[in-house]
Amino acid sequence: MSEGRVIKVALAGQPNVGKSTVFNLLTGLSQHVGNWPGKTVERKEGVYSHNGTEVHIVDLPGTYSLTAHSSEEVIARNYIIRDRPDVVVAVVNASSMERNLYLVAELLPLPSPVIVAVNMMDVAHQHGVNVEPEVLEAALGVPVVPMVATKNQGIRELVQAIDDLVQDGALYQPKRPEIRDDHREVLREIRDLVSPYVPEPYPEDWISLKLLEGDDEILDMMEGRVPEDVWERVHAILREHEDAVVAIASGRYEWIGRMTRAALVRPGIGQVTITERLDRWATHPVWGLLVLAGILGLVFWLTYSVGAPIQGLLETYVVGGSAQLAENVLAGAPAWLGGLVVDGVIGGVGTVITFIPILVIFFAFMGLLEDVGYMARAGYVMDRFMHLMGLHGKSFIPLFLGFGCNVPAVMGARVIESRRGHLLTIMLAPLVPCTARMMVLAYFTPLFFGAAAPLVAWGLVGLSLAVLAVSGVVINKVAFGGELSAFIMELPLYHVPNWQTIGILIWQRSLSFLKRAGTLILVVSVVLWALAALPTGEIETSFLAGMGRLMAPVGALMGLSWKMMVALFTSFIAKENAIASLAVIYGAGEEAGLAEILPQVLTPAAALSYLVVQMLFVPCVATVATVFSETNSWKWTLFNLLLLLVISFGLGILVFQIASLVT
Amino acid sequence: MLELLLKTIGQGGVHSKSELARSMGVGEDLLAQMVEDLVRMGYLEPVGGECTGGCTDCPMGDLCAVGGHGKAWTLTEKGRRAADKAP
Numbered sequence: 001m002s003e004g005r006v007i008k009v010a011l012a013g014q015p016n017v018g019k020s021t022v023f024n025l026l027t028g029l030s031q032h033v034g035n036w037p038g039k040t041v042e043r044k045e046g047v048y049s050h051n052g053t054e055v056h057i058v059d060l061p062g063t064y065s066l067t068a069h070s071s072e073e074v075i076a077r078n079y080i081i082r083d084r085p086d087v088v089v090a091v092v093n094a095s096s097m098e099r100n101l102y103l104v105a106e107l108l109p110l111p112s113p114v115i116v117a118v119n120m121m122d123v124a125h126q127h128g129v130n131v132e133p134e135v136l137e138a139a140l141g142v143p144v145v146p147m148v149a150t151k152n153q154g155i156r157e158l159v160q161a162i163d164d165l166v167q168d169g170a171l172y173q174p175k176r177p178e179i180r181d182d183h184r185e186v187l188r189e190i191r192d193l194v195s196p197y198v199p200e201p202y203p204e205d206w207i208s209l210k211l212l213e214g215d216d217e218i219l220d221m222m223e224g225r226v227p228e229d230v231w232e233r234v235h236a237i238l239r240e241h242e243d244a245v246v247a248i249a250s251g252r253y254e255w256i257g258r259m260t261r262a263a264l265v266r267p268g269i270g271q272v273t274i275t276e277r278l279d280r281w282a283t284h285p286v287w288g289l290l291v292l293a294g295i296l297g298l299v300f301w302l303t304y305s306v307g308a309p310i311q312g313l314l315e316t317y318v319v320g321g322s323a324q325l326a327e328n329v330l331a332g333a334p335a336w337l338g339g340l341v342v343d344g345v346i347g348g349v350g351t352v353i354t355f356i357p358i359l360v361i362f363f364a365f366m367g368l369l370e371d372v373g374y375m376a377r378a379g380y381v382m383d384r385f386m387h388l389m390g391l392h393g394k395s396f397i398p399l400f401l402g403f404g405c406n407v408p409a410v411m412g413a414r415v416i417e418s419r420r421g422h423l424l425t426i427m428l429a430p431l432v433p434c435t436a437r438m439m440v441l442a443y444f445t446p447l448f449f450g451a452a453a454p455l456v457a458w459g460l461v462g463l464s465l466a467v468l469a470v471s472g473v474v475i476n477k478v479a480f481g482g483e484l485s486a487f488i489m490e491l492p493l494y495h496v497p498n499w500q501t502i503g504i505l506i507w508q509r510s511l512s513f514l515k516r517a518g519t520l521i522l523v524v525s526v527v528l529w530a531l532a533a534l535p536t537g538e539i540e541t542s543f544l545a546g547m548g549r550l551m552a553p554v555g556a557l558m559g560l561s562w563k564m565m566v567a568l569f570t571s572f573i574a575k576e577n578a579i580a581s582l583a584v585i586y587g588a589g590e591e592a593g594l595a596e597i598l599p600q601v602l603t604p605a606a607a608l609s610y611l612v613v614q615m616l617f618v619p620c621v622a623t624v625a626t627v628f629s630e631t632n633s634w635k636w637t638l639f640n641l642l643l644l645l646v647i648s649f650g651l652g653i654l655v656f657q658i659a660s661l662v663t
Numbered sequence: 664m665l666e667l668l669l670k671t672i673g674q675g676g677v678h679s680k681s682e683l684a685r686s687m688g689v690g691e692d693l694l695a696q697m698v699e700d701l702v703r704m705g706y707l708e709p710v711g712g713e714c715t716g717g718c719t720d721c722p723m724g725d726l727c728a729v730g731g732h733g734k735a736w737t738l739t740e741k742g743r744r745a746a747d748k749a750p
Contacts, residue, residue, distance in 0.1 A: 098693035180666075243745050246665050249700055253664040257689055266690065276681070283679070379735075383677045397677060397735055398710055412710040415737045486743075487677045487710070488698060490734040 005053045007166055010080060012107060013091035014100050015062040018119040021149040022091055023059045026159070036061075036075050050159050053166075058085070066106040068217035080110045081201055087162050088112045094124035094131045094146075098260050105252040108142075108176045109206050113169070115143045115161050122148045129266060136263035141175040177255035179209070180247040186237060187212055193234050197225045212244045275373075275493045282374070283491070285388040288381035295374070296461055299365045300442055300454040307358035308446040308453070312595055314354035322346055339533060340526065343587060348525025351583035351594055352517050352576050356510060358443045363509045366435055367502040370404075373492045378403050380489050386469060394485040395425040396472050402432030406623040410630050421475060426630055427640050428471040430619035431647070433464040437615055440575045444614070447598050448607035456608070460615055467616070467651075516574060524570055525580045532585060539585065554649060558613070558656040559606030568613060573621075578614065605659035609652040616648035664689075666749040668697055669706060672738060673746025698736060706742035710735040 011026075013019040023031070027046020036043045044059040060079060061072035068074055080088060090107055092100035097118070107114050118131055137144040143161045147154025165172060179187055191208035198204045199221075210218040211234065223231055238244075281287045323346045330338040369375050379400030386396055394416055402409025409432055413425035441460055445453035531544035539545060548562030555565040563585045571578035579594070586597045602610070628637040667687060672678060684694040701707040738746060 096692055098690045099696050102696060243748070245704055246669075246701075246706065246745060249704070250665040253689075253693070253697060256693060257664065257687075260690070260693075261688065264690075279679075279681075376734075380677060380679065387676055394737075397737075401710065401735065412735075415708060415710050417740060485677065486672045486675055486738050486746075488672055488683065488707070488736045489677055489679050490695075491679045491681065 007053060007055050007087070007162075008083065008085040009055055009057050009162060010060050010083075010085040010088045010112070011057060011091065012060045012076060012080075012088055012103065013062055014064050014093075014103050016096070017062075017091045017093040017100055018149045019059065019062060019091045022089075022117060022119065022147070022155075022158075023057065025149055025152060025155045026055075027057055039071055039075060041072055041075055048159070050163055053163065055159075055162065058083075063103065065102055067213075068215045074217055077106075077110065080107070080112050081203070081206075084201065085112050086166050088114045089117055089158065089162070090114050091117045091119050093120045094118050095120060095127050095129050097124075097131060097264060098256055101256045101259060102252060104140075105177045105255055108174050109203070109209065111201070111203055113142070113165055113172045114174070115145065115158070115165060116140060117145045117147050117154070117158055119147045119149050119154075121146050121154075122151070129264065132263045132265070136259065139175065139259050139262040141173040143172075175255075177252045179212075179244075179251045180254075183212075183241070183244055183247040186241050186244060189237060190234060193230055193237075194222060194226055197222065197227075197230075199225065209248060211238065212241065213248050214238070214242075214245055275491075278494055279377070279491065283377055283381055283384065285381070285384040288377070289385045292378055292381055293458075293462070295369065296438075297454060297458045299362065299438075300445070300457040302365060303358050303361045303442040304446055304453045304457075307361045307442070310357035311354050311443070311446070314357065315351065315595065319346060319350040319354055322350065336533070340529060344526050344529030344584060345522065347587065348529065348580040348584040349517055349522050352521055352580045353514070355443045355576070355579065356513070358446075359439065359513055360506055360510060362435075362439050362442050363506045364502065367505040368497055371497045371502055373494045375404060376489075376491050380491060382465070383485075383487075386472070395421060395428075395475050396485060397487050397489075398425055399429060399432055399468060399472055402429050402434055404435055406430050406432055406434045406619055407626045410623060410626045413630065420478070423631065423636065424475045424478070426627055427636075427643055428468070428475065430623050430627070430640070430644055431464065431468055431471065431616060433461050433615065434619075436575060436620060437464075440578075440614060441611065443579070444611060447595050448602060448611070449604065450599070456611070460611055463612070464615055467647075513576075517576065520574050521576055521580050524573060524577050525584055528566075528570070528581055528584045544585075557653045558609040558649070559603060559660065560610055561601070564602070564606075564610055568610070568617065571614065571617065575614075575620070603660075603663070605656050605663050608659050609656035612655045613648045613652035616651060617644065619644070665697060665701060666745065668694075668701070669738070669742055669746040670749040672707075673743065673749070677735075701742070702736065705739060706745055707736045708739050708742075710737055 011019055011023050023044060023046065026048055028048070030048070031044055031046035034043050034045070035041065041061055046057050046059075048055050048057070058079065060076040063070065063073045063076055066073050066077040079085070088107055088110070090104045092104065104114065104116060116136070118133060118136070121131065124131060131146070133144045133146045143165060145154055145158045145161050147158065149155070178184075187208055190211055191204060194208060194211065195204045198207050207218060207222065211222060222234075226234065282291055323342050326341050326346055327338065330341060366375075379397060382400050382403075383396045395413065398412030398415065399409055401412045406429055409429035410426050413422050413429065416422045416425055438457075438461060441457040445457040449456045528544065531547070532539045532542045534543055536542060544566060545562065548566045551565035551569070552562040555562060560568075563582075566585065567578045567581040570581045582598065583594055586594065586601070598607075624637065624641070627640050628634070631637060631640075664687065668683065671683065671686070680694055680698070681691055684691045687694070689697075698707060702709065
């Protein structure tokens with residue numbers, strides 16, 4: 001027992017383990033904050049006394065590991081190597097121990113002895129996770145101190161453990177992680193080559209490990225110290241074993257696995273198994289697909305049965321009402337102003353706005369599905385189904401990612417190595433029925449099909465997916481020659497929905513919808529109205545008719561008049577424009593809403609073909625922009641637009657011809 | 664352990680993180696870390712570019728519709744080589 005002894009202790013740990021709390025408990029008011037020399041990283045130090053020993057504590061920066069990738073990590077490891085603290089206290093969080101032990105795996109090969117402080121035992125217990133400190137101690141071969149720093153528990157034991165370790169080094173018999181067997185020779189080779197040149201105070205073993213790991217700082221340092229011919233041999237070995245870093249990391253994970261299998265008791269009941277149980281159905285290749293189909297059907301059914309009536313009411317009373325009001329107010333004004341306001345603005349934009357109820361329900365449902373965690377599974381299920389059918393395609397996953405929005409599907413194609421496959425996938429990604437398109441279906445189908453709306457909508461989404469599946473298979477045959485798909489997906493745990501999040505989502509989307517209505521769609525509506533009114537005031541002889549009739553021949557093949565073609569055309573700018581255009585062109589608003597007008601001017605077959613084209617037609621601006629940035633080619637982007645045009649019209653014509661025969 | 668992960672993925676198909684964790688006898692947290700490490704080392708890459716389904720942070724969030732997809736990763740060329748070589 002020596003009086004007036006001074007020892008150094010370093011505190012290490014990953015972020016979120018409660019290291020600061022432990023530091024504060026140990027040092028109290030004695031702590032002062034500065035900077036690590038030459039860096040902007042904060043350095044905290046403090047002191048306490050115990051049994052006549054003065055203990056200086058340095059709080060090392062919180063890092064996940066000790067690579068050379070960040071200055072924090074380099075600071076932490078250099079402190080331990082150069083300043084040689086008497087003890088390193090590694091703080092780990094009992095409820096994320098597996099993750100936290102990675103740092104411990106990196107600390108053990110360093111020269112200073114380590115004590116593991118398992119903090120937040122209370123939080124872990126709440127989650128049903130139980131850590132057994134004695135078992136962990138036996139497995140690790142180093143002192144383990146359980147703590148709940150926030151409740152001041154375990155501090156005395158930690159202080160004692162530090163004291164004990166310093167007094168009696170024999171306590172310390174760590175079981176360090178080892179490199180994977182097949183790389184042990186290589187490690188020894190490197191070590192034999194460089195050990196004469198390793199400077200004090202670096203440990204030879206650690207240096208060799210870091211070299212093999214490809215550590216930049218150590219590579220630089222040793223290159224300067226090792227003679228050229230020796231370095232060439234080292235370099236040759238490193239080049240030959242560029243995968244050694246995996247073997248080294250593997251060794252650490254193996255070690256972590258052993259430690260936790262021994263000492264960690266995982267939850268048996270709780271959220272994890274609920275997710276597992278639900279997923280047994282939800283991600284089953286067959287049942288899961290049925291669940292997905294069912295849910296989609298439900299969405300359309302709900303938006304129809306609740307949303308459509310409200311929309312109808314809004315159309316009659318709000319649009320119709322304000323049209324009447326405007327007419328009365330503008331009775332004395334010039335005719336064109338009256339027409340502009342009533343037919344153009346109120347008719348066009350107004351009708352679009354009446355779709356808010358459908359929108360809200362759709363967003364609410366989709367938002368709910370996403371928040372609960374189901375949406376993440378949609379792509380997974382579809383791929384598993386395809387797999388079951390014997391259809392293997394590397395492009396399936398990227399394509400199915402487009403289910404929410406096409407943009408990630410286009411970007412996702414990056415993972416396909418073959419240039420042909422990559423391009424083909426990008427070309428077909430806009431065919432994926434994204435939620436925006438599904439929403440358009442949700443509001444169009446009631447207009448055309450009344451009570452059959454949910455069924456039709458659901459069928460069309462199914463059609464899109466079938467087209468997609470076929471494309472995926474074709475791509476696979478044509479461009480991959482059997483390149484296997486190989487993916488990991490993260491399926492989040494199911495959890496109780498957060499209504500606030502969903503509420504905010506609905507609010508944001510509705511707001512941006514209204515903004516678009518008030519700007520883009522307003523402009524388009526006015527322009528359309530103007531084109532339809534000029535020069536004669538009669539739509540059939542207007543400029544618009546002139547332009548529309550150019551497209552009529554194609555439309556005829558689908559049973560669509562030039563008016564429908566114009567609506568289709570305007571939907572490129574924004575899908576909602578189709579509604580506005582139809583409203584303006586057909587003069588909806590004052591006497592009759594679109595819901596009454598449209599079924600009279602379109603046969604079901606024609607309506608169906610219109611929707612098919614709308615579904616597969618040119619994608620939104622964001623997707624086109626992404627196609628351009630991913631292909632880096634105007635040529636391919638234009639080709640894509642052309643391709644989609646041809647596919648959508650082609651199928652539209654086909655559907656019309658077949659449907660006409662049947663109905 | 665990492666090579667086992669690479670090898671399993673390399674055999675094809677889509678695996679969920681939880682299923683992989685279970686088959687390897689580790690917690691999902693650790694598996695997540697292993698995946699992150701493999702990404703950092705260049706053996707795996709995320710699918711979908713920057714879009715990870717967190718629409719609220721994305722500048723295109725307004726244009727994109729509702730519906731976050733699950734995150735997915737796949738083997739890079741380097742990863743494919745390592746998976747094939749794995750013992």
